[in-house]
Amino acid sequence: MQTKVVLFDLDGTLLPMDEDVFVQAYFGGITKRLAEYGYESEKLIGAIWKGTMAMIKNDGNASNETVFWKTFEGVFGENARKDEPYFDAFYRENFDKVKDSCGFNENAKKVIDAVKAKGLKIALATNPIFPAIATQKRIAWAGLSVSDFELVTTYENSRFCKPNLNYYKDVISRLGVSPKECLMVGNDVGEDMVAKNLGAKVFLLTDCIINKTEFSPSDFPHGGFDDLIKFIEELD
Numbered sequence: 001m002q003t004k005v006v007l008f009d010l011d012g013t014l015l016p017m018d019e020d021v022f023v024q025a026y027f028g029g030i031t032k033r034l035a036e037y038g039y040e041s042e043k044l045i046g047a048i049w050k051g052t053m054a055m056i057k058n059d060g061n062a063s064n065e066t067v068f069w070k071t072f073e074g075v076f077g078e079n080a081r082k083d084e085p086y087f088d089a090f091y092r093e094n095f096d097k098v099k100d101s102c103g104f105n106e107n108a109k110k111v112i113d114a115v116k117a118k119g120l121k122i123a124l125a126t127n128p129i130f131p132a133i134a135t136q137k138r139i140a141w142a143g144l145s146v147s148d149f150e151l152v153t154t155y156e157n158s159r160f161c162k163p164n165l166n167y168y169k170d171v172i173s174r175l176g177v178s179p180k181e182c183l184m185v186g187n188d189v190g191e192d193m194v195a196k197n198l199g200a201k202v203f204l205l206t207d208c209i210i211n212k213t214e215f216s217p218s219d220f221p222h223g224g225f226d227d228l229i230k231f232i233e234e235l236d
Helices: 019-037 041-056 064-076 080-093 095-101 107-117 132-141 165-174 189-198 225-233
Strands: 005-008 121-124 182-186 201-205
Touching (some): 005 165, 019 080, 041 064, 064 080, 095 132, 107 121, 107 225, 182 189, 189 201
Parallel strands (some): 005 121, 005 182, 182 201
């Protein structure tokens, strides 16, 4: 079936990243900012991780945003969400400093341009555990624009997370296509290549590969950006 949409992961795919380095920089920044409002660092980090795990396990009955804040309030009390503006201020004013923990690859824009040249739709299928403001920042770090994408998944507009296949079903449904009309591009074997189980085409970008599975990269079409661009140009 002819490909109509290319889904891209962000972190480690369009935005080069060592996940551990990024997480360390992120937590360093947010704990420093939120300390001004009485948040103790270790407890805050624990609450964010707990909220993240709750989003990953989300069964779809509420948005990831709702699930995160309900979990966060379970740690800091039922009125904790009143401090959400402080988190937004961090993303708006301080998050760009975390950019230094990431890389940059000009080929990210080249591959987006290659998809556009094919006349295909593009969606950003990044794991929706961040608010839109944080995702928009990371898109900019990659040298891209929100306007490059038909859909960008964030914790506000999503009810599932990777590797739950319901995440992909929801995204593909919202794009008005079938899985067989999609190509999923990502660097994480466990989170991104699972789209193949729905019948989608996949490509494993190996520049910042993450593989915590029993599968080998050779089980999927794979390679660097040059290989990906060639793969896209040859799509049916």
